[in-house]
Amino acid sequence: MDYHANYSIWDGVYYHPHLFGVIMLTAALLGFSTSYLSGIASFPTLPYMLPYLGNLQKEKSGKKRIRVYMDGCFDLMHYGHANALRQAKALGDELVVGIVSDEEIIKNKGPPVLSMEERLTLVSGLKWVDEVIANAPYAITEDFMNSLFNEHKIDYIIHGDDPCLLPDGSDAYALAKKVGRYKQIKRTEGVSSTDIVGRILASMEDKQVNGECNGMDMSLDSHLKSKHASNFLPTSRRIVQFSNGKGPGPNARVVYIDGAFDLFHAGHVEILKRARQLGDFLLVGIYTDQTVSQQRGAHFPLMHLHERSLSVLACRYVDEVIIGAPYEISKGMIKTFNIYLVVHGTVSEIDNSLNVMEDPYKVPKSMGIFRTLESPKNITTTSVAQRIKANHEIYQKRNAKKEASEKKYYEDRKYISGD
Known part of the structure; x- marks a missing residue:
């Protein structure tokens, strides 16, 4: 932790009350203002002295870290x-x-x-x-x-x-x-592991009713209104809390990787770690819900855009995200974000039977700044969902019990803090 950046001028008062009193009394008796003192032998003004004195004492005493x-x-x-x-x-x-x-x-x-x-x-x-x-x-x-x-x-x-x-x-x-x-x-409202399992199980039920039984697929609008749709209400404050709040330096090598990042898992963490090692700043593009649905089918994504964006922002290897990134990377986008390298993993969940757009990496490939990364893990959003579907009876029983306790929690709550 950077002590110098975080202590206010009042830390000096707190840790050196006697010294502070002596300085103020001397200044009063001699009639010196802090501006006058600053003119003598480059003597620093009092507001600049106090944080230094406070920091010096803290560094000497070695304040215990909690x-x-x-x-x-x-x-x-x-x-x-x-x-x-x-x-x-x-x-x-x-x-x-x-x-x-x-x-x-x-x-x-x-x-x-x-x-x-x-x-x-x-x-x-x-x-x-x-x-x-x-x-x-x-x-x-x-x-x-x-x-x-x-x-x-x-x-x-x-x-x-x-x-x-x-x-x-x-x-x-x-x-x-x-x-x-x-x-x-405070508990974070709008999501839980129980809720996510419920979304996956409900997705499976919807697919059986609307896909296999009727020979048709759900529309995106119907999917978004289904019983497993998210209850999360995103706020700008939450995004700020998760953000690093820093942009790349003027000479930073910006690496760009994009994807759905649905149901954030260990495979996502590992590919982001590997991508970050190729440069100085990792920019991650998060596809819109519509783009994900076009690529994978109407039952995806399981987590909506803002949920997926927060999960990626929380990763220590990520510096910034584009919330709702375009599927195709343009030359203008590369210039805007000063992208040094575009990367993509070898594990993909695009459904080739759907009408997927043309190669989204055509431009960076033509510019010689594209690289394919070997995905460290084979785990995917679909493979995680399949684990739940394979044991759906166990999870349905567990969820029924958990959903009852969660319902009681929401009924008893009074005020939800923004934290």
């Missing part, structure tokens, strides 16, 4: 998870994330969709995460809590304001609350 811990299953990673970890990081200086083991998830919730390896890749790829602990327990036991405090030097344990209950009905974070080392954040 370490916070948050755990979760992080199955079917989405922007709600990312926002929770963003809020947790804001409560401290270093964020340690515990990822619940497959065995613990099975015991408490049912089978996870993603493997531990995939969930580790997703969580480690978030810009707010400093460390991860694999195979964390579902409940904060006394032994595990002590190991967090003593071995991992954790100061506070964080969780959302939605209840996290064990099979016996007890609070999974009761011990942390009892010892006064617990802090709470």
Whole structure:
């Protein structure tokens, strides 16, 4: 963390009250103004002295960095998870994330969709995460809590304001609350892993009714109005919270990669990491919902444009996104964003039976700035959805129970913070 950039002038007052008093008293007695002092031997004016004095004291004393811990299953990673970890990081200086083991998830919730390896890749790829602990327990036991405090030097344990209950009905974070080392954040409305599983299952049902049974496909308008459509209400504030807020330098090598990035998964993280290594600034184009539907069919995307954009923005390898990027890359676009290299992975989900447009990379190829990247993983949005469809009865039963508790949460809520 950059101390020099973050401390106000009042830090000097706080850490040096006596020195501050002496300076002010001396200036008053001698009748010197700070502007007069600045003219003598280049003496700095008082407002510029105070932050320096405060910073000097903090650097000498070595202010303790606050370490916070948050755990979760992080199955079917989405922007709600990312926002929770963003809020947790804001409560401290270093964020340690515990990822619940497959065995613990099975015991408490049912089978996870993603493997531990995939969930580790997703969580480690978030810009707010400093460390991860694999195979964390579902409940904060006394032994595990002590190991967090003593071995991992954790100061506070964080969780959302939605209840996290064990099979016996007890609070999974009761011990942390009892010892006064617990802090709470707001749940992100409009999305959950349960919701996403529901969208996939509903998509499967819609396809069977409208596609296989009637020999026809749903229109895009019908798809957007279906029961698995998103309830997320995007705001400019949320986008700003996820954004790095910085553009590329004048000589930066800007690498561009585009795609749907639907149901953000480990394959996305790995290809973005590889793309970022080819330059200094990674710009990611996120296709519109209409473009994705044209490429893959009316039942896609599972996540709408703003949801997909936030998931990509949360990735530590991404510097900026184009929300609703054009499918075809033009020469004008390359000039506007000063693109040095355009890349594309080898794993693609375009349905060739649909009327897909011509080669979108024709221009960068003609300019000699296109490169194909070998996709590190074969996982795709469709393959993740297929895992749920293959065990749809298990997930339907689990979702019925979870949806009831989520409905109660929404009924009981009073005010939702913008955080």
